[in-house]
Amino acid sequence: MKLNRKLLWMLCICLLMAFPVNFEANAQEESASDAVDTTGIPPAPPVNVQAMDKPNDNGHGIVITWEPSPDEDRAEDGVIGYSLYRSDEKDGDYTEVRTIAAGMYSIDYEGEVYKYEDQDDREKIGSNPNPDFLEKGKTYYYKIQTTTATGLTSEFSEPVSAAPRGDWFHTGKTSYFIAIIIYFALVLTYIRQAKKGVHLYIRPIGGIEAIDNAIGRATEMGRPILFVLGTGSAADIATIAGYTILARVAKKTAEYQIPVLVPVNEPVVMSVAQETVRAAYAEAGRPDLYDEKNIPYVTAMQFPYVAAVNGIMMREKTATNFYMGLFHAESLLLAETGATTGAIQIAGTDQPAQLPFFIAATDFTLIGEELYAASAYLSKEPLLLGPLKAQDYAKALIIFFVIIGTITLSLGWDFVANIFETSI
Amino acid sequence: MTTSELLLNGLAAFLTLCIFSFLYKDNPFYKFAERLVAGVSAGYWTMLLYHTSFHDKVIVPIFQQGYWWYIIPTILGIMMWTRFSKKWAWLSRISLAFYMGIATGTSIPVVMYAAIYKQLEGSMNQITTDATGINTLLMTIGLICAVSYFYFSKEHDGWFGGMSRVGIYTLMIGFGAGFGLTVMGRIALLIERIIFLRDYLLVLFGG
Amino acid sequence: MKRTLPLVIVFCSGILLIIQHFIPSEESEFLYTYALDWIITVGVYAIMLGIWSLIRVTVNKARRDPGERFYAITTLAGFSFMVLTGWRAESLHAGSIFMTAFNYILIPIQATIFSLLAFYVASASYRAFRARSALATVLLLTAFIVMLRLIPLGPISKANNWLVGWILMVPNLAASRAIILGVGLGMIATSMKIILGIERKYLGGD
């Protein structure tokens, strides 16, 4: 327990250190200057023009900043725009990049500062060279001219230069980089504890107890079991959780000698599902019962797949239907057809939008994270159960931050909320 | 409508009715439409993958742009086929391993950002003393209780059980609302089909 | 080696791509697009496995049961028709036979299957929304209130509209946030288990 508390403190401190600083823009203040008639007099160029490499990019961006021309607020014929010019030689030909309207100060700086990010990493557009492309490592020169409402222009500002370069760490992502490391450490800690044989209590999860009963019912009725892995890809975590539950179900059905039908809608998912079931049958000592034709590829399109699975339910009269994985609009189409055939149905998905339909139309539903927990729970392997504890500690941290963040914000301090500020 | 359009729309209308007949019960018409669409969609998908993914990720890089390193994914893809051989089946696991490693590796930072950081940012709000403040407070309490429902390694009894109880009620309200909100969109889909059938019949019978 | 090599690959490629996310440079961008192309390419070759399975299962069914023969031919004919007409690059443009088949067979069937949901929403709510327990009652009442917003009932509608707005903003928001947060933590933990080689059911047995 001591270790845990230490870890928590470490986490808090690291997160607090990591928060990036955020400046608020000052509101623009209207101030009319002295009533001197300045009509016809050219405006002054902007002040303090600077160019630098754009941070946190792939090496094709330059940031130019400048402060307003003193003539921006003059009573007559004030400055309305800043035209930015670029060249790859200091005294070469400059081309216009963009005109920025007066008053559009950057929110990244305090006070009245303009900022423009000149950025383009496309060397060619189609087959034509891209004139706006910025080459990595090459020096570019910028100068700025101001324009007034009547079209008067100022002198150019003194050229400034910078060379874009690529960066090796994105500083705006620091805080969640650290969060990932800490979470990794938590998961590893509990895997180690599980290896040592520390017992972990896991609360009962509604749908899990029902799984064995549902398989038993199919056996009594002598009818097959249907297992739908959803319409996600093989790499979706929900599909992976589905395989683990499928392994368990397949092992039981091999013992009871009833077929399990797994129509799938993605070829990679099919390969994995076939491997999973084959392994489960082997584990149950009945590799002879395994039939690859029970795990067919139907089609990759959502609704044709649903039509086929609904046909299977009606014709094979499946006694138990499992829906475990990633589901979209097909959730209710499947579950409601299953309900009309009188099958026992157990569902689980991590899609918040589909959970209402599974809850309404199936007998048991694993809600969101319960699906992942169930797959670990069913495997009974301590190594898989260990990280559940890490997940729980992370949840405690989330609750902690929500409470502290809300309280501090209400008191007018934003330093806790700033921990979760990121700039991408 | 030209004759060919009339015939094609007739086919579409017939298939629409075939699918609707499933509402009464499973029947040969439905089975026909189901099997037809299974074949057609599998063929469509295959050719779509061929033209987009196979062409863009295999033929163009290797043969037109000369990026020889694109041969590696192709070898991995072909290794998937070793599943049919008992002796070489383990090779297909190597492609699967790359597939899973890449997919999970890319997802971890993205999920941490979108599902944890962004949600937490939205969950920390200033509580004011007006109606909005009360709602924010209630939302925050509901959120905390609902998160505690997903706590697995602690028995849900005592005060903690009470919290998770409030949490599951909050979740149920969310699910009820989600269900109720969707109905409108689903009815609109049905109407679109009915109007399609109605308009076709009007054309057919001289409307 | 047959056992450990895949696990080493998962570990290395997983860690590499996590780190990649935090490196903005061009080399890292290249790695990312190249890696995603791998996934797509592996999927493209896997489709052959799918087609093989489809043909084998369909032929097998037809062989076992004469009643299935007509349907098996329908499937195979539909499949071959699309493959034959979709062979040329121009087939993806509007007006080709391939796209016509898509527009007049696939689109209407897909739209109709989708629209069956209107009926299923009705029958599911009839069956499921019964006040069996306190929890079920809460679910039933919320769904009822939200659906009621579309029925004009004068002053009741006014109060109901306010209530629906409140439900969406307060408990509904809390519920969906809690699910997303939990799912997010679970996803990351499962991904980590896969990278660490603890979760390896997807590799099958042996």
Added chain:
Amino acid sequence: MAFYDNMIDIDRRWIYLVLALAVMIPAIIPFTVPVAVTPEVNDIFQFVDTLEAGDYMFLGIDYDPSSMAELHPMCRAIMAHCFSKDINLIMCSLSQNGQGMAEQIIDEISARYNKKSGEDYCFLGYKPYFALVILTMGLNFRVTYPNDVYGVSLDEMPVMDGIRNYNDCAGVIGFESGNIADAWIAYANGRYDTPVALGVTGVMAANYYPYLQTGQLFGLMPGMKGAAEYETLFKQRLERLPEKDPSEDERMVARESMAYQTTSHIVILFFIIISNIGFFLSRKHEKKII
């Protein structure tokens, strides 16, 4: 079998049949149902309705074709409302795929009310970087849009004479299917204090109610229902005008679609009630036997 047992055991096919009738009847014999108007929609209507002829409104028609079903009716109703009151309109379209669609609707409504581009309205069209566009338009429309979508200079248009930025318009109404909505709130309202109202898709609506409470939005039209409410108010107003020829009535698309939405929702709610009454009666009965 008692009658209440029948009530909890209705064959699903009866439900399907009743629902099918409930949506087919309005599709074959169109009728409209009364629509209860919510304050957030009423606020927008009143805002537009209290303007005088010759006032200006700004419309952002920023949705994609995929959200056309929900947002087209609202856009059409508000545009018609403005034109019927001789309010001048300045419009832009900040979604890449939305400009053609916006043009189509402008052509339709302006023809009906005999309004001319450059004289009664100005359509600025699409420009990328919506946040920047919204910001710069707060200074002067001419900065981003020297010309309108047809290539006519803004300075040559009678309708734009003396019109510089949002301050010269009564307010902004945006029709949104994505995050451009946030930019209108943050920049047009946040930075320039322009009154902003939004028409959004049904799915987005919940996220924007908080802005109503804080006063950052003066009104909100959520989805098809919001559109139907606006159409209802507009229709009531049309009927109050004696000189109006009733045959010229606007097509009330959203109101028509609300008819079958209402009937089908009634059917579903009816079956839920039946099922619960049956459930309670049968349970009460069971208890007596025990």
